Amino acid sequence: MSEFVRSEQPGDGDERGIVLGWLAFHRDALEAKCHGLTDEQLVGRAAHPSHLSLLGIVRHMAEMERVYGVPLHRPKAVWGQYENDEEPDFDCTVADVAESFRAWRDEKSKTDAAIARHASLDELGAGNGRSVRWNLAKLVGEYARHNGHADIIRERIDGQTGE
Numbered sequence: 001m002s003e004f005v006r007s008e009q010p011g012d013g014d015e016r017g018i019v020l021g022w023l024a025f026h027r028d029a030l031e032a033k034c035h036g037l038t039d040e041q042l043v044g045r046a047a048h049p050s051h052l053s054l055l056g057i058v059r060h061m062a063e064m065e066r067v068y069g070v071p072l073h074r075p076k077a078v079w080g081q082y083e084n085d086e087e088p089d090f091d092c093t094v095a096d097v098a099e100s101f102r103a104w105r106d107e108k109s110k111t112d113a114a115i116a117r118h119a120s121l122d123e124l125g126a127g128n129g130r131s132v133r134w135n136l137a138k139l140v141g142e143y144a145r146h147n148g149h150a151d152i153i154r155e156r157i158d159g160q161t162g163e
Contacts, residue, residue: 006032016121019136026143027108030061033150037157039097046153054153055100057146062104068139069111111139 006028010021034042034054042055114125121133128135154160 022140029147033154058104059100062107064142065107065111068135
């Protein structure tokens with residue numbers, strides 16, 4: 001298995017650089033937690049009765065990128081891409097691995113493009129009435145919270161730990 005090259009924690013600097021540095025760090029942390037695993041390992045449940053899986057976290061973060069990145073460039077984010085009335089935990093249990101990772105990477109690219117169009121973190125996004133700063137802080141927080149879950153799941157799979 002090849003080693004995954006990750007972004008380092010950001011150094012000190014201006015606010016934009018620090019926020020974008022933490023976003024890159026946390027995105028890469030999730031990617032690293034998934035790196036080198038089989039599809040079966042990615043969709044395996046963390047622990048019964050939870051439906052949470054690494055792939056479920058990837059799918060959730062694609063939605064968080066859409067919800068907090070989209071307001072930076074579109075009027076309204078669409079929630080619930082992975083919702084299913086018959087199965088409440090559909091986002092964590094039913095998945096095409098390659099498609100899920102493609103969707104996550106696509107949403108990250110859209111968020112990055114939207115961020116680049118805003119000169120200031122003080123600017124308001126197009127959709128939720130919050131500043132670029134607020135949306136990015138929320139997105140970094142979502143990654144940080146769920147990377148903790150991903151760390152525990154990966155440790156259960158093969159003992160790998162760390163940020």
